[in-house]
Amino acid sequence: MKILDIAIRHFGRFHHTELQFGPHINIIYGKNGSGKSTLHTYIQAMLFGIERGRGRAAHADAYSRYLPWDAAGDYGGALRLEHNGTVCQFTRNFLEDPKDLSVFDETRSRPVTPPQPFAREMLNGLNETTWQNTVSISQLRSETTPAMADELKNYISNLHSAGSGSVDIAAAIASLTIQKKQLAAQLIPVDPQEYEELRRQADTLNHQLQEGPREHSSAQMYRQKEQIRQNLEEKKQSWQQLSAHVSQWEEQLQSNGIESTEQIRQTELAMSRAYSAYIRCRGAYRIYRRPLVRRMIQVLAVILFIASLLTLFSITATFQHAPAYVTGLRVLLCVILFAAARILWAINDRGWLWNQAREQLISIFSFWLNTREITPDHYDRLKERLADCTALFKKIDQCKAECSRLSSDIIALQSEENRLLKGLEGQYQADWTSEQNRERLKEIQERLEAADAGRQQNEAVQQEIEAVQLAISTIQSIAENYHVSFVPRLNRECSAILSSLTGGVYTSMSADDNLNIYIQSQGRHLPLYVLSRGTIEQVYLSLRLALVACFWPDHSVPLLLDDSFALYDDERLEQTLLWLSQHYNGQILLFTCHNREETILRRHKIDHVFINIT
Secondary structure (H helix, E strand, C coil): CEEEEEEEEEECCEEEEEEECCCCEEEEECCCCCCHHHHHHHHHHHHHCCCCCCHHHHHCCHHHHCCCCCCCCCCEEEEEEEECCEEEEEEEECCCCCCCCEEEECCCCEEECCHHHHHHHHCCCCCHHHHHHHHEEECCECCCCHHHHHHHHHHHHHHHHCCCCCCCHHHHHHHHHHHHHHHHHHCCCCCHHHHHHHHHHHHHHHHHHHHCCCCCCCHHHHHHHHHHHHHHHHHHHHHHHHHHHHHHHHHHHHHCCCCCHHHHHHHHHHHHHHHHHHHHCHHHHHHHCCHHHHHHHHHHHHHHHHHHHHHHHHHHHCCCCCCHHHHHHHHHHHHHHHHHHHHHHHHHHHHHHHHHHHHHHHHHHHHHHCCCCCCHHHHHHHHHHHHHHHHHHHHHHHHHHHHHHHHHHHHHHHHHHHHHHHHHHHHHHHHHHHHHHHHHHHHHHHHHHHHHHHHHHHHHHHHHHHHHHHHHHHHHHHHHHHHHHHHHHHHHHHHHHHHHHCCCCCCEEEECCCCCEEEEECCEEECHHHCCHHHHHHHHHHHHHHHHHHHCCCCCCCEEEECCCCCCCHHHHHHHHHHHHHHCCCCEEEEECCCHHHHHHHHCCCCCEEEECC
8 A cells, every 4th residue: 555645625734735645655844833743743633533532621622733824715625546456546525524535536537425335445444443553653652552453463363364354353253142142032031940830820820710700791880970070060160150150140240340240239228218318309419519509598497497496485475365366477477487497408408419319329320330429320330330239149049059069969979889899890890800710821821832832942042052152162262272272473573573673682682462562682671761762762663663573474565664764773763774675565655854864774775755745
């Protein structure tokens, strides 16, 4: 697999940038801050996508770090690959979807759908974990991660069991395990003791159904109960409607200040008397309504009354001496004076009575009709309204009486319903018991039939489970046996590479399946921390190159080195570059801010491509 070229639309500091790479060694030179790590990250992002963090992590993740500085509308680009004679172009737009991928097969001149399977084939089995832990070395990060140990374990098992590291044997074992669990779930547990207990229960239930009481029909009682229930609901509904009407009418009367029929009767009586006095005494009020005239009439009536009394006293005093006609005239004068006084006083009383009747009518009309005008029409309207209110009170009393009657009927119907329910309860209990026995017997018979069928099914399923378990055991046994032979092979490869890189200073190293590294020198096992940082970098580079040789023995994959030789001295760097040029058949992209690599390659006349991005 080779990376032919890249075309960056917008990524970090790069905009509309195109770079082409040679088939073997490529030196990408640039000063610090020129964007070498950005190009390294761009290639990885185009191959595997870029993760977008969430929450607080989103402010410092790679997605946010390489957002275009001055092109908010675009974020991405293209990358062209060649593998086994097929050339394709990967295109991504990270703004739309950080993991979205479009692939165009240039060899066949057609877009690829779906792109993921084709991309995995073009990447020759590389995934993001193996990429970061083998062929892609970032600045001062040559160590492998714990995730690589899991990839190595799976690869070792796959390589021997399936003959290819690209076949996921762990997934196959997991699939067989799931299949085994699914088969085990199909087993029908059949307990002999439970089976015999079911047969005994079936016999008992058959006997109870045969010896049980004869069923009686409860249809008539049920119909009576339903009729009572319907009648009860109708009466309850009628009671509720009447109660609602009564409440509405009483609320209406109370809102108008009407509290009882007695209040209406007293109002009607007071109105009739006051209106009669108002009509009867209207003429007297024409005189009475003037204060001066009213006072004069009162004074004159008092004077005439006193004069009649004086005339009566004079008649009494001179009765024996005065002539008869004089006495008769005096008596007539006394009567006339008293009658005149009485008439004047009656006029005064009738005027006062009319005024009182008027005030009372104004008060009544204001309360009932919201008017102060006293007219025959208002009088008739009020009489009609009082009659309506009296009729409404009467209607309320009738409704209350009907509600009381309905309440009595409801209580009686509820008692009758309860009596029928008690009668039906016993009948239902007997019917329910018989029905439950039938259902229980049916269930037991079905379970007995299922148990008989389960015995036959279990035999077939058990044979399949044993076959799946045999397959799992065989795969695991083969994988474990090959695991013992693969790890020494990896260690031999690591030791050979390390010996070449160090010029024979360190000739042996070992790594277990968890990628824990041990160095052997002069018969001693040395921990990594006692070595120089440059030697440690060579150890991890040897491990990565050995993993590449084991993972892709028959194919080439590109090797990306991002200032990976910063801690190497000139001699160590020259040995490493010579080894890579002679033994690494794949493409190499070497990112550096120094001229040492270019000088060494030129001195040894090694073909390479020099790319200056400064």
